[in-house]
Amino acid sequence: MTARLSDAAVGRLRSAASWPDVPPERYAVRALIGRGGMGSVFEAYDQRLGRNVAIKVSNAAVPGTGLDARLRQESVVLGRLEHPGIVPVHDAGELADGRWYYVMKLVRGQTLTEHVATLDGEAAMLGVFERLADTVAFAHANGVIHRDLKPSNIMVGSFGEVLVLDWGVAKILKETPLADGGAEPHDGQAPARDATASGTRVGTPGFMAPELQRGDAVSAGPAADVFSLGALLFWVLTGRPAPDAGDEAGRQLAALATPPSRRLKAVILKCLSPDAGDLVADLARYRAGLPVTAHPEGLIERTWRWLGRYQTFILLVLAYLVMRTLFAWLR
C-alpha cells in the first residue's frame, strides 16, 4: 500500500489527473493557469515551434457534451475573428479522451479588474475602452456577439493591447463564407448558431443586458454587448455594477466626487438604455472632441467644446494678435 500521501502530493496528483492529454510529441503541458466553468487553461510548450502557448480544454470528462460543444464553438469563433483585440488560435483538435481543445497565443497581462487601478485619468480609461469597443464592433461586423463582457474577460497586455477573452457563450448571428470558400454561400437567411440552449441564462449579473437577464439568450443581438460596454464604463467610474434602472445609474454617476462630463454620462446611459446607439463611433468622437450622438448639445456647450478642442490653435492666434498689437503700439 502506498504510504500516506502528503498534501503536496495530493495537490500534484489532482493537477496531473486533470491535465489534458494533448499530443505529447507536440506539446509539453507545464502549469494550470486558470479554471472557469467551461474550460481550463494550461501553459504549455510547443516543442515543434519552440514557443510557449496556452491550451484551453473543456472541463467535460465526457466528450461530446454541452461544455465540449461550447468550447468547440469558441475555437471556431476565435478562428473566424482575426483582430488585434482577439487572441489568435494556432491549433485545435480532440484529445485522446475525445474532449475538444484549442491552442492559442499565451498572453501575459492583467484583467481589467486588476488594470483599472493603474489607469491614470479619463483619457487613459477611454483609450482602453475605445480599443475594446473597436474589437466588439469588429466581432459584430462579422456576425458574432460576445454576450459575456465583464472585467475578468478583458485583458490588458504588457504593451497596452486590449484583448477580449472567453467567447464560449458567443452567438454567431450569420454564417459568413470562409476565405477558402469552404462554407456555403450566405443567403442572409442562414440560422444563427448558438451553443447555449434556448432560455439559457448567459452573462454575468451587473454586466448582463436585460434580455439576457430574462433568459432570452437566443434573441439577444448586438445591443446586448453595447449594454455590457456601458455597464463596464459605469463600473470603472463608480466601482459598482450598473443598476437595472437607467435613472438610478444617472443619479449614481452625478453623485460621484468627480462626475463624468455630461457627454460621457450621456454615452453611458445611452448604452444602458434599450435603444443604445453606436458606442464605438461615439467613444471615438468623444476622444476627438467631436459631438456625440448620445447627447445633443446647446450653443454654449458646443462653443465650450469647440474652444476646448481648438485650445492650442486659439491660444496661438491670440498670442499672435497680442504680439502684433504690441508691435503696432511700440512703433
Add this chain to the structure above:
Amino acid sequence: MIPFPATRQSVLERVRSQDDEIRRVAFGDLAEGYWKPGYHYLRVHWHLAPEAAEDAVQAFFTTAFEKQYLERYDASKSKFRTFLRVCLDRYVQNLRKAEQAGKRGGGATMLSLDFPGAERELDAAAGTNLHDVDRFFHDETVRFLFARAVDALRQALDADDQAIVFRVFERHDLNPSAEVTYASLAAELHLTVAQVTNYLHLARRRFRELALAKLRAISASEAEYQREALDIFGLDVTRS
C-alpha cells in the same frame, strides 16, 4: 478515453437493495473507500486508542449493515460523506454510553484492514488542523482515494510489464524533488525525453481513470459523483 461506467446502480441504491448479496458488496465498497479516513478521524478527533478505533471502525460498518443506518441518507440535507461522518460520531457516542453502562461494544471483525499501516500514517498527519472536522474528513477521504488509485495504477502497470511507466510517474508526480525535470529524469532512468513525456502522459491518464472509477464506487448517487469529480479534479462528468 475516460471510461464512463455503464449505467448502473449507485452505491446508495445498492445499499438499499432487497438483495442481501448486493447490499453486502455495496457495504464492502463503502468500507474500502472510507475505513481509513474513518479510522484517522476517530483517532484524531475522538482521541480513541488504536485498538478502540480499530474496533469501532469494524463494528461501525457491521452495525450500519445490520441496522440499515445508511439507508436513511437524504441527499437534500447533506453530502453522503458528511452523513457518514455524523453516523460515525453518533456511533461512537452510543458506544461510550454503552461502555459507561458496563456493556461491551464493538469487537466485530468484518474486514481485513491494515490498521497498523493506518496508525503509522497518523504520525505524518501530526499537527493537522482539526477546527473544521468536515474538511479533515474530506481531505482524508481524497487522500485515501488517491492512494488507492496509485496502488491500482502500480498493479495495472506491473501487470502490463510497464513498471518503468510507474517509475516515471512516481519520480515526477508522486515524490518529486525540486530539481526534477523531464531531461534529468530521462538521464536518471536511461530514457529519452520523448519517452519520459509519453510515459507521464500514459500514467496520468490511467491514474485519472482509476481515481474516477473509485470515486464513483463510493459516491451515494450519480449527482454526488458529478459534484465530487468537479470539486476534486475540475472535471465535468455529466453527459448533457
